[in-house]
Amino acid sequence: MASSTTPLRIKIKRTVTAATRKQQMLRQLVCSDAPEQALRYRGFRMIAGVDEVGRGALFGPVVAAAVILPEKMRGLANSGLKDSKQMLRKDRERLDLRIRKLALAVSVAEIDAETIDRVNIYQATRIAMLTAVQGLAVEPDHLLIDAMRLDHPCRQTKLIYGDSLSLSIAAASVVAKVHRDALMCELDLVHPGYGLASHKGYGTPEHRRALAERGPSPLHRKTFAPVRAVDPDAAVEEMASGELFDLDLEEEVDCIQD
Numbered sequence: 034m035a036s037s038t039t040p041l042r043i044k045i046k047r048t049v050t051a052a053t054r055k056q057q058m059l060r061q062l063v064c065s066d067a068p069e070q071a072l073r074y075r076g077f078r079m080i081a082g083v084d085e086v087g088r089g090a091l092f093g094p095v096v097a098a099a100v101i102l103p104e105k106m107r108g109l110a111n112s113g114l115k116d117s118k119q120m121l122r123k124d125r126e127r128l129d130l131r132i133r134k135l136a137l138a139v140s141v142a143e144i145d146a147e148t149i150d151r152v153n154i155y156q157a158t159r160i161a162m163l164t165a166v167q168g169l170a171v172e173p174d175h176l177l178i179d180a181m182r183l184d185h186p187c188r189q190t191k192l193i194y195g196d197s198l199s200l201s202i203a204a205a206s207v208v209a210k211v212h213r214d215a216l217m218c219e220l221d222l223v224h225p226g227y228g229l230a231s232h233k234g235y236g237t238p239e240h241r242r243a244l245a246e247r248g249p250s251p252l253h254r255k256t257f258a259p260v261r262a263v264d265p266d267a268a269v270e271e272m273a274s275g276e277l278f279d280l281d282l283e284e285e286v287d288c289i290q291d
Contacts, residue, residue: 062197064115066106068190069201072175073104077188079137081173082201083162083181086117086210088154091244091260092227092234092253093220094143095154097161098209099176101138108201109135114203116196117210129211132204140168141212150256158240159183165205177201224250 063290069080085097113120114128133139142164149157163183166176175188179195179202195202214233221229227243227250234240236259244253244263253260 045051047204062107064197064200064203066200068177068192068195068199069102069104069106072177072190073123078104079171079173080175080177080201081166081169081187082140082177082195082199082203082205083166083183084179084196084205084209085161086206086213087234088158089235089236090254091236091257092229092250093147093239094145094213095158095161096213096216097142097144097158098205098206098212099138099162099164099165099173100132100136100142100201100208101134101169101171101173102136102201102204106135109200114200114207116203117206119197120207122214124193125211125214128204128207132208136204138169138171139208139211140165140167140170141208142195143213143216146252146254149254153256154254160183162185163254181260220252224252 043151072080079101081099081101083099085095085098086165087093087095109128109131112128112131113124114132117125120128125132142161144157144161144164148160152160159181162178162181163185164184164185166173166185173187176183176185177190177195179197180191180193182189182191192199192202197203217233218230221227226247228237228239231237232240241259244260249255249260249264253264255261255264255266
């Protein structure tokens with residue numbers, strides 16, 4: 034009598050982090066000129082996309098860019114333009130050149146680590162974005178901003194996940210990231226040993242190990258918890274002032290992709 038076997042079925046439970054779920058959701062969004070076309074229908078013409086990079090980094094400046102694209106911009110979508118963090122480095126650099134050639138105006142602004150420590154990262158980001166807008170050679174009549182509003186008289190639209198939905202904001206995201214990544218590679222030569230060219234200043238395990246071994250450089254953000262934890266000057270100041278030191282505080286870290 035032939036024997037039969039029942040295949041063994043094993044259920045594997047896969048744990049998906051919140052960050053992974055967010056990235057999966059963002060990949061499903063369609064980056065297009067729909068937000069810009071809706072504004073053009075209302076009479077706006079010089080629409081500036083505004084975005085920042087480096088907000089969650091432990092080292093160096095936060096960088097913002099403002100970009101005014103022409104009305105015919107759909108070719109950028111066909112070229113793969115989307116949120117810079119969703120793109121490979123070679124594609125970002127290729128599109129950065131194309132954006133700068135096609136754009137009516139491009140402006141980039143940096144706010145250094147010292148200012149970030151003095152005013153906090155949220156306010157420093159707003160300052161960087163405002164400075165980028167003010168640096169445009171062409172006056173915008175509307176701002177499309179990724180999840181932020183600025184102290185600027187121009188009409189504004191705050192667009193959540195804007196760099197995954199609007200070509201203008203995505204263009205600003207790419208310009209800002211290519212600029213900051215190049216800056217991190219330059220600063221890696223000035224401040225060697227931290228691996229800046231690799232992680233671009235974000236709080237990777239490699240970066241945190243280097244911080245623990247070498248201590249912070251002058252361009253590290255001293256008010257960010259992982260930096261404060263290894264900064265002897267910060268420890269002395271807090272002991273003298275009697276302030277509590279929360280070592281569990283984590284700063285938001287953007288996705289890193291070469």
